[in-house]
Amino acid sequence: VRWLRFAIGLLIALTLHSLLDKFFPNALAFFNPYLILVIYYSMGGNLVGAIFAGVAAGLVQDAFSGAIFGMHAFALTVCGYLVAYVNSRLVLRGTLAFGVSLIGSVILNEIVLYLLVNILLKQKIEMFGEGMLAKTVLTSLFGMLVYQLLLLFLREEPIEATKRPSGW
Amino acid sequence: MQVAVERRPTLFFLVVLAALFLVMTASIRTTRIGETRTLFERGVMWAFSPVPRLVNWAGTNTADMYHGYLDMRRAVAQNFRLHNEVENLTRENLALRQSEGDLARMRSLLNYSEQFDMPTILARVIMLDTSGSFKSIILDQGSASGIEINDAVVNAQGLIGRVVLTTRKLSKVQIALDNNAAIGSLLERSRRQGVTRGDGTGMLRMDFVPSLTDVTPGDSVLTAGTDGLFPKGIPVGTVVKVDEGKDLFKSIRVAPAVDFSSLEDVIVLHTRKVPADVVRYQP
Numbered sequence: 001v002r003w004l005r006f007a008i009g010l011l012i013a014l015t016l017h018s019l020l021d022k023f024f025p026n027a028l029a030f031f032n033p034y035l036i037l038v039i040y041y042s043m044g045g046n047l048v049g050a051i052f053a054g055v056a057a058g059l060v061q062d063a064f065s066g067a068i069f070g071m072h073a074f075a076l077t078v079c080g081y082l083v084a085y086v087n088s089r090l091v092l093r094g095t096l097a098f099g100v101s102l103i104g105s106v107i108l109n110e111i112v113l114y115l116l117v118n119i120l121l122k123q124k125i126e127m128f129g130e131g132m133l134a135k136t137v138l139t140s141l142f143g144m145l146v147y148q149l150l151l152l153f154l155r156e157e158p159i160e161a162t163k164r165p166s167g168w
Numbered sequence: 169m170q171v172a173v174e175r176r177p178t179l180f181f182l183v184v185l186a187a188l189f190l191v192m193t194a195s196i197r198t199t200r201i202g203e204t205r206t207l208f209e210r211g212v213m214w215a216f217s218p219v220p221r222l223v224n225w226a227g228t229n230t231a232d233m234y235h236g237y238l239d240m241r242r243a244v245a246q247n248f249r250l251h252n253e254v255e256n257l258t259r260e261n262l263a264l265r266q267s268e269g270d271l272a273r274m275r276s277l278l279n280y281s282e283q284f285d286m287p288t289i290l291a292r293v294i295m296l297d298t299s300g301s302f303k304s305i306i307l308d309q310g311s312a313s314g315i316e317i318n319d320a321v322v323n324a325q326g327l328i329g330r331v332v333l334t335t336r337k338l339s340k341v342q343i344a345l346d347n348n349a350a351i352g353s354l355l356e357r358s359r360r361q362g363v364t365r366g367d368g369t370g371m372l373r374m375d376f377v378p379s380l381t382d383v384t385p386g387d388s389v390l391t392a393g394t395d396g397l398f399p400k401g402i403p404v405g406t407v408v409k410v411d412e413g414k415d416l417f418k419s420i421r422v423a424p425a426v427d428f429s430s431l432e433d434v435i436v437l438h439t440r441k442v443p444a445d446v447v448r449y450q451p
Contacts, residue, residue, distance in 0.1 A: 018223035047177035070191035
């Protein structure tokens with residue numbers, strides 16, 4: 001059930017990605033639905049699950065974006081793993097904690113992408129500009145909204161739903 | 169395998185990162201040698217391609233429907249606006265045509281009235297009664313405008329009749345077709361005088377023209393100016409038939425110069441009347 005939910009979440013993220021690309025080109029520069037998905041699954045504290053979530057979501061994002069294939073997968077895996085690692089010790093719960101994790105993850109994701117581009121292509125990309133601020137704010141707000149909706153829909157702490165034993 | 173991974177997640181994490189790094193490196197290389205996508209990347213794209221295609225299909229159709237709806241609303245609003253515009257323009261066009269007709273008529277009346285050296289009053293026909301043997305019209309101007317009984321009424325075509333009754337705002341005109349109307353007239357070509365009156369059938373007859381007079385159909389009949397009512401030279405009609413009458417006079421049928429079925433604007437000529445004491449002068 002956990003991975004089925006993840007698959008549905010991934011399809012929703014890809015749908016959002018496609019919709020944004022169709023109606024608001026370049027919107028993904030200010031909003032990252034894949035990151036919300038990965039962080040949501042990583043907050044359960046399952047390190048291995050977080051790695052798989054990051055790789056799967058990242059590869060799909062890479063496949064439908066112009067970046068080097070594997071780059072977003074790499075960055076999302078790093079974010080997912082770190083968030084899962086922190087949660088395996090601190091057990092952060094609630095919408096605010098999710099929002100804070102998202103803020104940190106957006107920044108970390110951008111730093112990882114910056115480093116990868118720098119290392120692999122020897123190029124320097126724009127960072128810490130208005131785009132990144134907008135991306136941090138919009139992604140966090142949207143993530144918190146989704147979290148609240150899940151809270152209403154699942155009638156339990158959404159992160160607990162990601163902690164159930166998996167069969168991967 | 170599963171247990172090993174769960175026991176050493178950090179190691180697994182590093183292995184995955186290394187694998188991803190290799191994938192990225194391969195991706196850069198294939199880009200450099202001409203391939204734009206690795207097989208793995210193509211596989212991921214192929215697996216998830218229904219989603220963007222479905223989104224694109226739904227988005228395009230939704231956008232088309234939305235734009236179709238907007239276009240329809242715009243078309244309905246535009247249609248409504250154009251209907252109103254057509255209505256207004258039709259009304260305006262009719263008014264302009266009316267004005268154009270009025271202007272042409274007024275111009276011809278004005279030109280015509282300028283030849284008279286007497287006061288003229290422009291009036292509009294508001295009622296027309298030519299059904300019985302007593303044929304008359306009602307004008308929208310009366311004594312307040314200076315119209316008096318026996319004033320001549322004409323238009324650009326010719327003589328219409330004379331005023332027989334006035335109120336302050338209206339006047340009644342006995343038209344030339346009336347059986348009781350009598351107009352002192354003359355034949356333009358031969359200058360022979362006579363009296364023209366209505367014959368009750370919409371035509372005129374000219375009496376008292378001697379049998380020896382040269383009259384042929386087509387001759388114009390004008391007012392003679394001898395009756396003390398109508399100024400000289402106003403067209404009365406055209407001779408259409410000439411017969412030898414009984415006695416000493418010809419029987420002449422005259423078609424009126426004026427089309428009495430389409431009277432609109434007329435000129436009232438404020439003629440100088442012959443004083444009554446002159447008419448009844450007893451030497």
